[in-house]
Amino acid sequence: MPKRRPRVNPRRRPRNRQSDVKAAWTNKLNLASGAMTMQRQANTARSGIGWCAQLGRATHWLLDISELPMEWLIRLCGWSAIFFVFAIFFFVLKEGAGVLGKLDLKEFLTSPNWRPDSAVRPQYGILALLVGTFSVTTLAMLIAVPLGLGSAVYVSEFAGRRTKETLKVVIELLAAIPSVVWGFVGYMVLGPIIIRLTGAPIGINVLNGGIILALMSVPIIVSVGEDALRAVPDSYREAAAALGANRWETVYRVLFPAAKKGLLAAVLLGVGRAVGETMAVLMATGHAVQIPHSLLDPVRTLTATIAAELGETVAGDDHYAVLFVIGVVLFAVAFAVNLTADVVVNGWRGGRND
């Protein structure tokens, strides 16, 4: 009987990399443990030389005992991340705590009146700010999700090798543009364009902020989404092709279901970016506290409010503390987004629906 030989074929596209996209993005610890494995391999290689078995064994022993502190170091890194998150949360909470007793929570959440400077009676209603954040983010996602997923599909499934490499570099460049620059683009470039096209009195508004945020989220969505699609085994594509599916049918009937977790992670990372973005929206949304009635109304977001007003407050006074309470609200929003992401991606009890 003939023997089977494994065949290595460098020309096939390296598609079968089954990486968990989310893990790759969040678990930086992998790097450290990878280093450890490498060390172990090097160690085996060294002891394999044979002409110096004694030394080999000594090295073994040395590396073995150095492994314990190493492990602890890595563990420490992991725990410190958790520690910092809690530390920041408690710091923010502590700064805001002073006003919590005085603050009418109902007014805080449901009133559109944000008048912290009023000498007569300062009002702290964040409804307009919440709506501001929500409207800009929603618009950004309406633009960025189709655009981002579309480009991810194009880059991963349709583009030739050259185009693909070029696009990936460009997308990475986009991701590296600082948010101040985006804000500047919104203010100086997009604003006048919007005025010319729509006849609106001011060009910095929901539309402007939404577009800028969309452009900022697209690179994340593309690169994470592309990873997710690339992780789909090629055998699925081949199965679909052999049943007569064309490339587009393969994309929406096979790849989307197969990569849905990764694609969702991509979208939610985009949402996270949009919600948390400060500088660009500060510059591109017009900075007017009001509930917008159209895309062309200027608004203000939660993040922009903190950034713009913190400098004007006196540490410890009510205004200062309320800004920190807004920070807590942002924390809660971010947490909710991440939790939803996790639940959707991993199921309630984690990793059930693979």
Next chain:
Amino acid sequence: MAPSPASTGSEIISIRARDVSLWYGNFQALKNVTLEVKQGLITSLIGPSGCGKTTLLRCFNRINERYGNVTTTGEITVLGKNIYDADVSLSELRKSVGMVFQRPNPLPISVYDNVLFGVQIHTPRRSLTRDQRDAMVESALREVDLWDEIKDRIHKKATRLTLEQQQKLCIARLLPLKPRIILMDEPCSALDAEGTERIETLLESLREKYTVVIVTHNMAQARRASDECIFMLLGELVEHGTTEQIFFNPGDERTEMYIEGRYG
């Protein structure tokens, strides 16, 4: 070159290849292959690893072209039509020429959707009633002897079945398309002995209804399961004959050596 095998009943030709050569980049994997596959028979492709069996099989539904660097010359006629003609629709070709792969590759959707995947691609949306679809799934799964085993799991993900069930499902999902030809590339290589046996039984039941071309590494399987055998070596077709001829009275000494297990 290859003498036409002695009569094995059917005389209608399903696949006719003339002078087919194929290159992966600069590497020539098939050299002037000429053959005729008869309708309704099970034809085995045998030969040592790397001789081009998979490559040849993948020519018959043109799925080779997924790799960008493939050049094919010659002529392949499937069901009377040259499949390299400009007006050939790949989708239609693959509808009538189904393929089963070496590793079972059910799609990561439910068993039910797997069976209907092909149909849903080839028929307009909503042209089938729910009952029709249910009936299709049931009859396809019955035909591969899987229905009783998994009938209450058909809405679960197909990738959770055992490998044997997955491979049967991969055969079942071809059936609603009513293919004329089924190509199989070592369909049992991922299965254990019993799984292999059951797939062979299944193969037996497909005979006559479909034309089957099967690549196999397993000599015993080729002997048990097939009507005709094609022996290949280094990209060339060496001999094509009835299974009996190839195994008991090979015309070429290279075939003889291979059958006796002297290389491979």
